[in-house]
Amino acid sequence: MTFAFSKDTVRKAISAHSALGLVCCALLYLICATGTAIVLYEEWQRFEQLDAPEMSAIDPASVQRGIENVLASEKGKPATTHLYVHLPTEALPRTTITTDTQAVHIDREGEIVVPEENAWAEFLLALHYRLNLPALYGMTLVGLLGAMIVALSVSGIVAHPRIFRDAFRLRARRGDDVATLDWHNRLAVWTLPFALAIALTGAMIGLFYVSGGAVAAAAYGGDSEAALAPVFGGEPEGDAAPAPMPDVAPALAYMEREYPEVDPYYVILHDPRTAGQHVQVIAEHPRRLIFGDYYAFSPSGEFRGTVGLADGTVGQQVAASMYNLHFGNFGGLPVKIAYIVFGLALTVVVATGTFIWFDKRERRGQRSTYLRAAWWGLVAGVPLGLVATLLARFALGNGAPFVAIFWVVCLIAITVPLLQTRRASVPDKRSPEPVPAE
Structure with a gap:
């Protein structure tokens, strides 16, 4: 059976297909650009708030005093279900306590x-992580785009069998189109291991909600916490009856005494000041890709064991390594610099790949004037939008509408070249008609 469509319908369908492909490329470019910027997540936080107290370490008694001060400041508010203490690290030498309603920096003595x-740093992370969309939809979309980068990397290698042999061959003298193609192929080869690692881990992180929900629905009666418990540990049964303040100082002292080879960087109080409360310390393991392991304690500081991310099953250790491998949170500043360089190269690969697509279309006689103009606008608009939001942070404060500013700047950056292209393509009616030769 064949279907007959008018030429106008076919032309519109091709345009819609091209526009959809351009949207996918735009999202890939956005994710690569913001991913490169978010490598400096901790550094952005320090730059954004220069007056926050910094320290290389804080003693356990001061941590406990800080927790008590923060909870005391929340009298009259709903009881917080979780309290998080970020301990000083090399990348972010600050002690920060976060509850359900606030986040504050404390000094060495535990005073707020x-x-x-x-x-702004949180906006940047959300833009990369979920495109400022609700978590389920945004992270799923980002995960799918990560899988798309894997497919593009593999198919690009298969489609260009000489790509490794020509890894250092540039033909810039043969014309701009050829130079663009060569730079695209060379950068794609040089960044291939990085691109595959970033794309695979990004796809796993992004599709976490979908895969976790599917496993929960299939084997755990829809209970997501139960589905994740074999990997990240389970939650003890809660008890809302009032109880005295938990003491994290013995727990931190125990970690220093019994596990001197690890570096605690996070303390979590679950359901503080209730009978069901308990304490977890997350500690980093040097020279390991895992983000750390969970060390469980009673409210009085009695050690209850670990989840086992450091020495558990292969699946647990792989799952615990995804985040650091994706964001470059290992190896210190040299690794971060490498991630930024490779991230910029991957961003250029995505941008030039779209220009190559336009060139191929035009060689087939398909005009891409407006698509090319829109793409140029987006390529410039994303970094301009990030700069605009950062400037707004210092001009308008912490409550600046970052999401609106970013997307408005991107829209303007796309619209301006489109209007310029349209104006250039319309003949000037004020021009005198040419006088025919006699």
Whole structure:
């Protein structure tokens, strides 16, 4: 059976297909650009709030005092279900306590100094992580785009069998189109291991909600916490009856005494001041890709064991390594610099790949004037949007509408070249008609 469509319908369908492909490329470009910027997540937080107290370490008694001060400041508010203490690290030498309603920096003595104000860094992370969409939809979309990068990397290698042999061959003298193609292929080869690692881990992180929900629905009666318990540990049964304040100082002292080879960087109080409360310390293991392991303690500081991310099953250790491998949170500043260089190269590969597509279309006689103009606008608009939001952070404060500013700047950056292209393609009616030769 064949279907007959008018030429106008076919032309519109091709345009819609091209526009959809351009949207996918735009999202890939956005994710690569923001991913490169978010490598400096901790550094952005320090730059964003220069007046926050910094320290290389804090003693356990001061941590406990800080927790008590923060909870005391929340009298009259709903009881917080979780309290998080970020301990000083080399990348972010600050002690920050976060509850359900606030986040504050404390000093070496455990006194509250200033509220945490890192809204721009959080905006940047959300833009990369989920495109500022609700978590389920945004992370799923980003995960699918990560899988798309894997497919593009593999298919690009298969489609260009000489790509490794020509890894250092550039033909810039043969014309701009050829130079663009060569730079695209060369950068794609040089960044291939990085691109595959980033794309695979990004796809796994992004599709976490979908895969976790599917496993929960299939084997755990829809209970997501039960589905994740074999990997990240389970939650003890809660008890909302009032109880005295938990003491994290013995837990931190125990970690220092019994596990001197690890570096605690996070303390979590679950359901503080209830009978069901318990304490977890997350500690980093040097020279390991895992983000750390969970060390469980009673409210009085009695050690209850670990989840086993450091020495558990292969699946647990792989799952615990995804985040650090994706964001470059290992190896210190040299690794971060490498991630930024490779991230910029991957961003250029995505941008030039779209220009190559336009060139191929035009060689087949398909005009891409407006698509090319829109793409140029987006390529410039994303970094301009990030700069505009950062400037707004210091001009308008922590509550600046970052999402609106970013997308408006991107829209303007796309619209301006489109209007310029349209104006250039319309003949000037004020011009005198040419006088025919006699």
